[in-house]
Amino acid sequence: MNRYLKLVHMEIYRFRYILGGLMALTAVFQISALVSTLLRELSRRELLGENASGSPLSFAWAVASTNFWFIIPMLICIAVIAMYVFWIWYRDWVGRSSFIYRLLMLPTSRRHIYLAKGTAILLFILSLLSFQMVLLLVENMIFNLIVPAELRVESFFAEIIQSNLALKVLVPQSFEQFFYAYGLGMLAVFVIFTAIMLERCYRGIGILYGILYVGACVLVVTSPVLFLGLDESIYYFYPGEILAIASALCGIVLVISLLLGFRLLGRKITV
């Protein structure tokens, strides 16, 4: 356990500058867009004087009005994390002094390396989300500083989240949905990790194995929803049974991915 945590620490430490950069980029994009939108709106109202629209400004309105500049850094973060799911493995192989030699020779079970990388990816995603939540608080304060009290109205937290196209997907109102969405996301990460292990073990033909493995997992996970007549008038399974089958298949794919990944990393991979 101790060695696993040390490996997680190592992965976080290696990614800290990229993560910091992503957070800074998000803050710069969003705050500058927010400030310029608010200043533009206030000057417009000042210019129109009494003819200006009488509706007060809300932070939810400000977030909705800067949708594009809020979403762009979020998409960049998602893209970087998606690429890092691959790079977290391949960076250990490339370079003159391959780090993977040292990793694989550590006096610990090799599955700790696999799990540490998965844990690190999850923490990167959660940290970016948490940062976005903190940033919303900061931006709300900036909004209150710029907009005079008589011109503004308070927004509910749910309104702020719903005002942004990306936020309402990334931070679902239902915690249960958050659990499912990010659970499926982590399942996808482990499937990709195992596909990477296949490629590292079998090289050329391993790419084909990896692609086939990912395709098979996608098919298995989506098959209950696609092929069991979920929303059709003629059906055999009840919705509760389809849910149970879908959950069981997700569990099976997770267990197979982990076991296959552990086995390939432990027994097959050579450096």
Added chain:
Amino acid sequence: MKRYLFSIVFAVFAVGGIAVSYIYSAIDHLPKYRLAAVQGNPEEGRAVELLGSYYGSVYSYALNVNEIGSSYSQYTQTNFRHNILNTRPWFFRYSDIRQLVKEHRPFMRNRSNSNGFYSDEERLIYADTARTYNEASKSTITILSISILDKATKQTREYELNIEEPHNILLRDVQFTDDRIHLLMSVYPSDRMSSDSIYHYAVGLSDGELKSVEKLEQLALNSDDEHIYRAYAIADSTSSAPNDFVIFLQYEEKITSVNGVDSYRSERISERFYAYSYRTGELSALPIKSGDRGVGSLDGNVFAYAVKQDEEIMLSSYDLNTGVLNEAAITASDMGATEIGNSMSIANNRLYVLITKDRVPMAAVVDIHNGELLYAGEAVYVGPDSEAEYRMGRLHLLNLKVKE
């Protein structure tokens, strides 16, 4: 330990940030409302729910308001599990169907026509139709399949009958009396400018033989170039419940213009209610006057109908066994309101009405037998009084639903 401080702080920030966000989101959620009883028994108000929107500063948010509180379920309860469990709403929205699935799971499997069930203490019957092309006769026929579950022995019997009907058939109701399974079918001609036909099929329970086929001629008057007759069946509000009767709303349409072969414009010029008895085969006109956007419901042997006319609701209830008709005219002021809304529903021998008093949305529950007001409740803001006026101004409830 100091060496790992960065990672510890980082992990706490990552997990804690999300946890705090969800806790904060639960506290600082959209405004809460509820229905507060103004008159009558609050218990009567439990079944009713008002539907509409809260107008936020940017978007509007759909919500339901009832006696317990308000729910923005579209946002707070939407998740993968909920989405999967709530598929096929056309089937699972009926409480009797849900109960049948619970009690007779294997029999109910693969059955999807909610009009096709009949259930009493001894048996559960399911009937459905399917169109198929018969290679031998080179024609399209309809296969009527009937499954009967003996509730005591759990044994199932299945029958199949071929119906030589080239047009679309829709099964409307299934009943059982005097050892016969009664099936009510609507036949829709492919030419939409012809009248619908209603048929009553009787099939023997023990042998699956077709005993009789009766066309309800009085409902299926022949169309001419200017008039079309249609009949709409109103079966028991609990679709699988035994009932000797079925109600028809027959209406006559006058064609005002024709575009092409099947497309036309029409206006409804007359409507009439009929009651049909499966046991006697008698079709009798009901002394109830229908109107635009009226709501009707057959509950056992009582047919209730309500229609908004000018500033009042005309409520009629007719006992099909005794032939006793009760009528009542209910005004907005009778319900403690200033205006009657556009949403009504009849269920559980009650009429549920959306009303408003000085723009505040309200719900009223009225006894269908005598028009007596049983409950009136108004939507109120749950929060500081200082915010109440602003928050109520942003609440727009335009529909009403009766919870099953």
